[in-house]
Amino acid sequence: MDKPMVRIGHLSSWYGRGRDRRQVLRDVSLTLAPGEALGIVGESGSGKSTLAKCVLGMVADVSGTLEVGDPRPQMVFQDPYGSLNPAKTVGWILEEPLRAAGVRDRAERRRRVREFLPLVGLEEGHLARKPAQLSGGQRQRVAIAAALIQGSRLIVLDEPVSALDVTLQAQILQLLADLKEELGLSYLFISHDLAVVYQLCGRVAVMTGGEIVEEGDVDQIYDHPRHPYTKKLLAASLALD
Amino acid sequence: MRQKNWYLTIGVILTVCMLSFIAVGFFWTPFEPSAMDGGARNAAPSAAHPFGCDAYGRDILSRTLEGAGSTLAIALAVLAVGAVCGLAVGALCGYYGGPADALIMRLCDAVAAFPSVLLALVVLAVTGPGKYNVIGALGVLFIPSFARLVRGEFLKYRERDFVKSARLMGVHSLRIMFVHILPNTWPTLLSGLTIGFNNAVLAEASMSYLGIGVRPTEPSLGYMLKDAQGVLFTLPWCTVFPGLVAILLILGVGLVGEGLRERMGAAA
Numbered sequence: 001m002d003k004p005m006v007r008i009g010h011l012s013s014w015y016g017r018g019r020d021r022r023q024v025l026r027d028v029s030l031t032l033a034p035g036e037a038l039g040i041v042g043e044s045g046s047g048k049s050t051l052a053k054c055v056l057g058m059v060a061d062v063s064g065t066l067e068v069g070d071p072r073p074q075m076v077f078q079d080p081y082g083s084l085n086p087a088k089t090v091g092w093i094l095e096e097p098l099r100a101a102g103v104r105d106r107a108e109r110r111r112r113v114r115e116f117l118p119l120v121g122l123e124e125g126h127l128a129r130k131p132a133q134l135s136g137g138q139r140q141r142v143a144i145a146a147a148l149i150q151g152s153r154l155i156v157l158d159e160p161v162s163a164l165d166v167t168l169q170a171q172i173l174q175l176l177a178d179l180k181e182e183l184g185l186s187y188l189f190i191s192h193d194l195a196v197v198y199q200l201c202g203r204v205a206v207m208t209g210g211e212i213v214e215e216g217d218v219d220q221i222y223d224h225p226r227h228p229y230t231k232k233l234l235a236a237s238l239a240l241d
Numbered sequence: 242m243r244q245k246n247w248y249l250t251i252g253v254i255l256t257v258c259m260l261s262f263i264a265v266g267f268f269w270t271p272f273e274p275s276a277m278d279g280g281a282r283n284a285a286p287s288a289a290h291p292f293g294c295d296a297y298g299r300d301i302l303s304r305t306l307e308g309a310g311s312t313l314a315i316a317l318a319v320l321a322v323g324a325v326c327g328l329a330v331g332a333l334c335g336y337y338g339g340p341a342d343a344l345i346m347r348l349c350d351a352v353a354a355f356p357s358v359l360l361a362l363v364v365l366a367v368t369g370p371g372k373y374n375v376i377g378a379l380g381v382l383f384i385p386s387f388a389r390l391v392r393g394e395f396l397k398y399r400e401r402d403f404v405k406s407a408r409l410m411g412v413h414s415l416r417i418m419f420v421h422i423l424p425n426t427w428p429t430l431l432s433g434l435t436i437g438f439n440n441a442v443l444a445e446a447s448m449s450y451l452g453i454g455v456r457p458t459e460p461s462l463g464y465m466l467k468d469a470q471g472v473l474f475t476l477p478w479c480t481v482f483p484g485l486v487a488i489l490l491i492l493g494v495g496l497v498g499e500g501l502r503e504r505m506g507a508a509a
Contacts, residue, residue: 077405
């Protein structure tokens with residue numbers, strides 16, 4: 001078996017300081033294999049976003065062990081209106097990760113950006129546009145391309161489709177699934193929506209109150225949920241469908 | 242639907258007119274500004290002297306041209322000092338926050354609590370009058386207002402996802418501040434700059450009027466007003482024309498600022 005992409009052992013995390021210090025993660029353990037997509041499901045405040053931030057190295061107050069197999073994991077944010085710099089063109093936004101990675105040659109950067117466009121379903125005509133001139137789906141494609149272009153293999157997806165309407169959701173989920181196969185990516189997929197997780201992930205962990213209460217294959221969790229919280233989540237998601 | 246932005250249109254036209262007027266003064270004036278013509282003393286506006294002459298027979302149009310140029314130069318220099326330093330301070334405070342930010346902002350509050358002209362008076366009482374002392378004193382006193390404006394903008398943007406995303410990609414903090422965030426703050430900064438420019442023109446004029454601004458050998462609009470206040474009713478053209486130029490310049494730039502703000506509001 002390969003070395004896991006993420007191995008988290010007995011991870012706890014706190015926000016705040018002194019008397020306001022509040023525990024947001026309690027003894028969380030999980031592993032993510034290379035090429036795997038793991039869904040983290042829970043309502044807001046369950047600690048799922050904090051878990052993602054820990055993996056990205058954005059949380060300081062933690063205890064436990066955390067091994068991440070990618071030196072620079074990236075994140076795709078929920079709101080494609082906020083995750084792209086409104087003052088810049090798509091071309092600039094896609095070149096910037098390469099600039100940060102030390103690719104000095106402009107022609108080389110442009111070549112790599114142009115090579116990447118078809119992978120995410122964008123065209124060269126989009127490069128000169130600003131984010132405000134793109135649709136929500138196109139923006140999320142740009143955000144995905146920006147996250148991948150440095151060559152990161154571990155991607156945290158923070159509710160990447162919940163700001164999109166249903167047909168676009170399906171398109172973006174398909175794109176994410178294709179990219180995973182083509183580039184051998186590992187996903188940590190944060191969502192409150194079990195139905196969306198079911199489409200993309202093989203395994204799912206259910207979180208509430210900062211703990212993982214249930215973990216397993218999506219089919220098993222869907223068909224035979226054991227924890228009452230999972231049953232509640234499932235019922236809510238089915239009621240919506 | 243897009244409404245015509247009259248503030249911006251009129252402001253730009255007015256500003257361009259005033260700037261062209263002042264630009265002419267840099268290269269050409271009808272008479273030597275300080276040359277006294279004994280035969281033209283107290284002359285009312287005429288074809289030869291469109292703005293009239295003062296009690297020494299100096300051509301008011303020439304002096305207004307030169308004075309406006311010097312006022313403009315001082316205002317721009319003050320603005321440059323205040324805006325550049327304010328930008329640096331505000332960006333660092335807003336982006337990093339923390340105790341240093343709190344301390345610097347209280348300091349800015351303390352400076353901003355006094356009218357800037359009053360503080361500049363104190364500084365100039367120590368350093369003596371002169372163009373560069375005025376620029377230095379006013380420039381430093383203009384820092385707090387810019388710093389606060391910039392800080393507010395950076396505070397707003399540092400939590401945006403595109404900034405977080407840049408951090409994850411390993412972009413250097415200074416680059417995030419000045420390449421990623423700064424371009425988004427231009428509309429706000431620009432309207433802040435127009436207000437700052439007007440304040441600088443007014444502050445320079447007030448200080449020269451009080452006699453502690455520029456030296457008599459380097460007249461500005463404020464100095465001309467002070468110089469002519471004794472003959473306000475007998476030779477009104479000595480004050481009306483320099484005053485009018487100052488007012489139109491401020492009005493033009495002010496309208497541009499207002500128009501920019503309006504356009505931002507429409508875009509948001």
